[in-house]
Amino acid sequence: MPEFWVASGHHLTRLDRRGRMLVTDELLLAWLARPEILPPTDACATERALHRRLLDRPRAQVPEIEIAAMQDRDAQENWRLFLTLRDRLLQAGTIEDGYAAILREGIRLPVVFLSQLLQLILRNALDGCDDPQTLRAAECFFRPQRAHVKDGTLLLADDELVSLFEAEMHSSPLTAMFSGGLDSLDVLGGGNEWTYWSRSDAHTTVLNFGGDPQARQGMARALEAFMAHMLGVAVTVTPHLRAENIDLRWYVGLDRSGTAIGDALWHGRPAPDAPVGLFELRFADTSAVRADLAGQPVWLILGQDPDGRVRMKPQNLLTGLPLAEPALH
Known part of the structure; x- marks a missing residue:
């Protein structure tokens, strides 16, 4: 099977019995080499010493007094954020459980860190995919x-x-x-x-999202794999071209604009924009869904910002589905 997304660092992890990625020293060392963490040439001695120490022992405890001793306030903030990420993942045990804990606890981290976690999780969820x-x-x-x-x-x-x-x-x-x-x-x-x-x-x-049905099917398969891996629920996702004659009992915006479209339709108002993507989600096991919505579809709506950017928020899938039991427990 051809390799893909090598930069994710997936090859630096190991899997536990559930197929989730353990946080290894090798992965932490790769993160310590990222430009967001690597001390610049003009970094103070305290920052350079901390970086060297973590290269030797990536799991070493770092007291707040050591961070506060750094001369650059931006460097202090970068290190606090990185160590928050590292410590939360180590506490959770796996990348997937750590990501769920970060969402559950509302821990605020830079987009670059969350994107790194998402790429790792999807690389694991799609391992063996040949499409x-x-x-x-x-x-x-x-x-x-x-x-x-x-x-x-x-x-x-x-x-x-x-x-x-x-x-x-x-x-x-x-x-x-x-x-x-x-x-x-x-x-x-x-x-x-x-x-x-x-x-x-x-x-x-x-991605020929508007003109190639295979591209929209590809998104549907990616959504299915992500939810199966993170939530342990089997779903079928079907792409639709238009938001016409749909029973919008429950919806999840796959981005901020998608949520706005769903909110407008829910309240009987004209949608602010046409969706970029519209997907119908059905659960294989209806007992996994709230009783009042069992057998009903969940609509997934993807939009775009006014500047033409599409910024997906996959975390909405983990927090917004009408599951019988909380997803992030």
Whole structure:
């Protein structure tokens, strides 16, 4: 089976009997090498000494007085956040349980840390997946996308990559013209799926979300895998093209805009925008659902921000479903 998302660090973890990822020293060392944590050249002696100590013992206790002794306040904050993440994961025992605890307890962490956890969890949940459309759709869980319409078709490209193209256009229009910019990216599908494996970490393929049913099916499969892995519930997710004649008894916004669309429809108001994606979720075991909603579908709504960005919030799936028992216990 081809490898994918090597940068996630999945190969640095080990699995427990439930198939969840144990927090290893190797993974912690990889995080200590991230640019958010690596001390800059002008870092104070206290920060450099702490970093060296953790490279030797990644699980070492760090007293607050050591953080407070750092000269740079931003460095203090970065280290407090990283150590909060590390300690919560170590306390929980696995990446998945730690992520659930962070959500349950309302611990506020930078988006970059949460995205790292989500990529790891999805890499584990999708281990063995051989469908590039599913994997490319799953990138939307942990990497914001930029929606744009070309030839009447909605496409999703990696937002960071699009931002780089835009910066190049402003700084060097001639270079941008010859590089091709956004139009130079390959739209996944039509026989080029095999190329995904060699560039999954580059995030250079475009998802034909509006024009290719396989792309929307890929998102449905990614949603199913995420919920099965994190919640232990089997669900079937079916993509729909339009929000017409649906019984909106329960809905979950997959992003902020999707929630706004669902709220408007729930209250009988016109939706502020058309959804980017609409999915019908049904539980295989109706006893897993609240009795008053057993047998009823849950609608998953994905929207986009006014600036065209799609920022998924997968945590909504863990906190917003009408389960008979709390999901994050």
